[in-house]
Amino acid sequence: MLVKVRSRFANDVEKELDLSPITLITGFPGIGKSLVLKTIYGLLSGVGSDLGLILMPNGSVELTFNTSQWRLDRINDRLSAANLPTIDGLITISASRRGNDVEQAVKTDKGTLLVARRGNEGSSIKVPLDVEVKDGGLFLSIDGLSLRGSNAVQLIDEFASLYETVIDAVKFLADQVGKLRVYYLGPYFDFPAVSRVSGEKWVGSHGEHTAEVLARLSMDPKMDGKMRFLRKALDQLGYRRLRAGLMGDGIGITYVDKNGNEVMGGELPCSLKNILTISAQLMASESGSIILVDNMDYCLDEKSSSILASLLKELGAGKQVIGEVHTQLLSNLVDSNYVTIHAVG
Known part of the structure; x- marks a missing residue:
């Protein structure tokens, strides 16, 4: 496990960061x-x-x-x-x-x-x-x-x-x-409503393979518990019965929205793309993997930040996550018993 990073930031700011299974780095833009x-x-x-x-x-x-x-x-x-x-x-x-x-x-x-x-x-x-x-x-x-x-x-x-x-x-x-298995996500998360089958085993830097990875995970019996936890968490945001599967010649995501309408392969909200990308990679990563997430709180408000905080704890078990965040929302909502927060600058 990576336990410490010491680095020189911008303006000759030098800081030592003690790492835990989940570490968030905050600070001024440009530091x-x-x-x-x-x-x-x-x-x-x-x-x-x-x-x-x-x-x-x-x-x-x-x-x-x-x-x-x-x-x-x-x-x-x-x-x-x-x-x-x-x-x-x-x-x-x-x-x-x-x-x-x-x-x-x-x-x-x-x-x-x-x-x-x-x-x-x-x-x-x-x-x-x-x-x-x-x-x-x-x-x-x-x-x-x-x-x-x-x-x-x-x-x-x-x-x-x-x-x-x-x-x-x-x-x-x-x-x-x-x-070491090391993955780099961010600094933004975006993918088409329906993506082509690529055979990739990870979500891609910006989530371009997220739907495909989720579809594969949903077919793995060992992932049933984690997939249920993810769907239950997303229910709280108004995305019920979320699934990923074949649509035409590609793979897309379906869910039932707050009004009871079934959305099939439609454009997903930015915050949902963020949560799905990070969650899918956490589940797909091998034990001991290091997942680096640039701009982890991209598009998140307080409620979606709270959901991501719970998913990090549940789905990140056995992995190491180091995330860079732009606001205090996510860092204020995570449990300090398992997350280390460092402010730089």
């Missing part, structure tokens, strides 16, 4: 809340990617993970044999950019495991040994941290073993991060 979500997504979904493309100029971020569910015996044996800090408890992976220079580092509770840099003078690993590599600006990349071709020298046995252990550790971390 960089959405940018932080994009950076988190860029790192967690971008093993091997260029940090210069993920980070803004003068940007930095630290991601701290709880490693209690990781299998650490083998890698810790290697680290211990090389007199390197072992992984036990928390581990922090950081990345920073200063102009064209980038740096990445890995720290455990017991010390610094890796510092790698790329700048005008080239690329190198600086900790725990000083050696030139191909590209220290590629995030947790084994290829990027390989010794430079023509300049690579035969390391004496002691340092060769140390280098190989560092590479093993980076590969282990890259595998752990690569296993």
Whole structure:
């Protein structure tokens, strides 16, 4: 689980955010809340990617993970044999950019495991040994941290073993991060009344596959309880007997409105699109997934915010949700016993 994020926001505002299963980030417009979500997504979904493309100029971020569910015996044996800090408890992976220079580092509770840099003078690993590599600006990349071709020298046995252990550790971390299922939604939610069948397993950044995902979930017996909870919640907003299914050559949503009229494949209200998109992704996501939601309160009023708050608690169990909100409505309605709220700026 991701337990902490430290980031530099706009105007050099730096803040450490302790995370819970559900975390909401509020603050002034333009302070960089959405940018932080994009950076988190860029790192967690971008093993091997260029940090210069993920980070803004003068940007930095630290991601701290709880490693209690990781299998650490083998890698810790290697680290211990090389007199390197072992992984036990928390581990922090950081990345920073200063102009064209980038740096990445890995720290455990017991010390610094890796510092790698790329700048005008080239690329190198600086900790725990000083050696030139191909590209220290590629995030947790084994290829990027390989010794430079023509300049690579035969390391004496002691340092060769140390280098190989560092590479093993980076590969282990890259595998752990690569296993994470990370989804980015927002900053708006919109989809046609009837959408084409795509075969997608997630709702899409703006909800474009929401109807299809809901239709698939409704056919899964394991989702019966969650689908009933969703329909009961939507009843309170005046959308009764909501269903998603085939309509012509596509998939659409039907419901009975407040006046008792059946709406089949019609344009949905903005707030309903928001709630359905987020709810469908929460249900479709694997246990342990991280769902990042930019502009989570898009189109919501007090009543619809209250409904989304209840759905987050019920449908988000076993996942981690980090949402950026523009108003205080949603943050005022969630239960502080299971939601962490951070104000930035």
